[in-house]
Amino acid sequence: MDRIAITGGARLNGTIPVSGAKNSAIKLMAASLLTDEPLRLTNMPRLADTRFLGKLLTRLGVQVTESDGPDGQQTLLHAPEIMSGFAPYDLVRQMRASFNVLGPLVARSGQAKVSLPGGCTIGARPVDLHLQALEALGAKIDLHEGYVYAQAPRGLKGAEITFPIVSVGATEHAMLAAVLADGVTVIHNAACEPELADLQDCLNAMGAKVEGAGTPTITITGVARLKGATHAVIPDRIEMGTYAVAAAMAGGEVRLTNARPGLIDALLDKLKEAGAGVEPTADGVIIRRNGQRLDSVDVETAPFPGFATDLQAQFMALMTTAKGESRIRETIFENRFMHAPELMRLGADISVSGGEARVRGVEQLEGAEVMATDLRASVSLVIAGLVARGETTVSRIYHLDRGFERLEEKLGACGAQVRRIKGDGEAEL
Structure with a gap:
């Protein structure tokens, strides 16, 4: 099993291009099930999660072709017909978001059998809201032996959907299903994350009629069919925020390009409050720290536009x-504090009580062997390793590969001493 080794102490200086957003790309890929025409996605990240979903979509009848085009990395998805409405556990369990193929399958072909995604290390995150939304649209839902059987032989019908709590996944799922429903669907208490607006833009380019994504109320007027389209995936705000934190941690000056700093204002405000330099540019942002020790800052995670939970471990x-x-x-x-004990192995002074962690800053971290527990936790350990004395080795980095593209290459280009150690013990620079 691969590991990442970091030798701490190097300042970061250089440019890091931000990849397309993982959390958006995987929902856009699922949208390919809604049309028999090709959907071309540009600015596509190459990640374990997109590969997992690509395997599942291929099984369902989607032709998935990756290539380098004039607009960079792209993926062409074409489902001339749905070959299967069955999404098995061995594929769905690899990534929760793959459960979102359920709605598009029912919307286009009238039925589907999709595995429940199972547990998650950062909380239960049940799919009840997803299923309630589909039932509101007229789907008949049955649960048997870990699978969801959904049927709507006469098609889905527009409806009023009110979520009791804000859920990004359920909002996206409802949008993906409602675009082919007969009539008007209004989603109340919708999630407002930028990925919702990106999904709306893609669906509208395919001929859908969606309004309001990015606000608490989304209105969808169903259409009979969707067409093919070309759509550029938005920049990954979590990757952007992660490298911004890494630059503030290690010191130096890093320019993040192909980025939209407005998507991480809550983080950038906290970095400035801590003492880091933040300078927006035409295509991104520059993060600076001249070597002075940062000040402690309190943060509280919240739905967008608040401080993102996916940046909590890094901060x-x-x-x-x-x-x-x-x-x-x-x-x-x-x-979602499972990274705290691993950071403590590096010498961090952290105490956790319920949903709050207290972090008392120390003068110096010390390199050690640590283990990733989830995607964002894994990169927090890399960030800590950038300043830890000696070498830090992070194991179980398959978590890292789910959401960060060419991390060693991007950090290494800025001077970080980071390398991948292959499972057989051979180091790969």
Whole structure:
């Protein structure tokens, strides 16, 4: 099993291009099930998660072709017909978001059998809201032996959907199903993350009629069919925020390109409050730190436009060497402080109580062997390793490969001493 090794102490100086957003790309790929014409996605990241979903879509009848085009990395998806409405557990369990093929399958072919995604290390995250939305649209839902059987032989019908809590996945799923429903669907208490607006733009380019994505109320007027389209995936705000934190942690000056700093204003405000330099540019942002120790800053996760839960672990790593004590409150997912004990192995002073962690900054972290517990936790350990004395080795980095494209290459280009150690013990620079 591969590992990442980091030798701490190098400042970061250079440019890092931000990849397309993983959390958007996988939902856009699922949209290919809604049309018999080709959907071309540009600015596509090459990640374990997109590969997992590509395998599942291929099984369902989608022709998936990756290539390098004039607009960079692209994926062409074409489903002239749905060959199967069955999504088995061995594929769905690899990535929760693959459950979102259920709605498009029912919308286009009237039926589907999709495995429940199973548990998750950062909380239960049940799919009840997804199923309630589909039932509101007229689908008949049955659960048997870990599978969801959904049927709508006469098609889905527009409906009023009110979510009791904000859910990004359920909002996206409802959108994907409702675009082919007969009539008007209104989604209340919808998630407002930028990925929702990106999905709306793609669906509308395919001929859908969606309004309001990015606000709490989304209105969808169903159409009889969708067509093919070309759509550029938005930049990954979590990757952008991760490298911004890494630059603030290691010191130096890093220019992030192909980025939209407005998508991470909450993080950038906290970086400035801590003492890092933040300078927006025409195509991204520059992060600077001249070597002075940062100040401790309190953060609380919240739905967009608040501080993203997917940046919480990275910011905790940053605070481990800041002056004073910071409090980090997690309000989105339970059980999302599993990186804290691993950071403590590097010498961090952290105490966790319920949904709050207190981080008391130390003068110096020390390299050690640590283990990734989930996607965002894994990169927090890399960030800490950038300043830890000696070598830090992060194992179970298959989590990292799910969401970060060419991480060693991007950090290495800025001077970081980071390398991948292959499972057989051979190091790969």
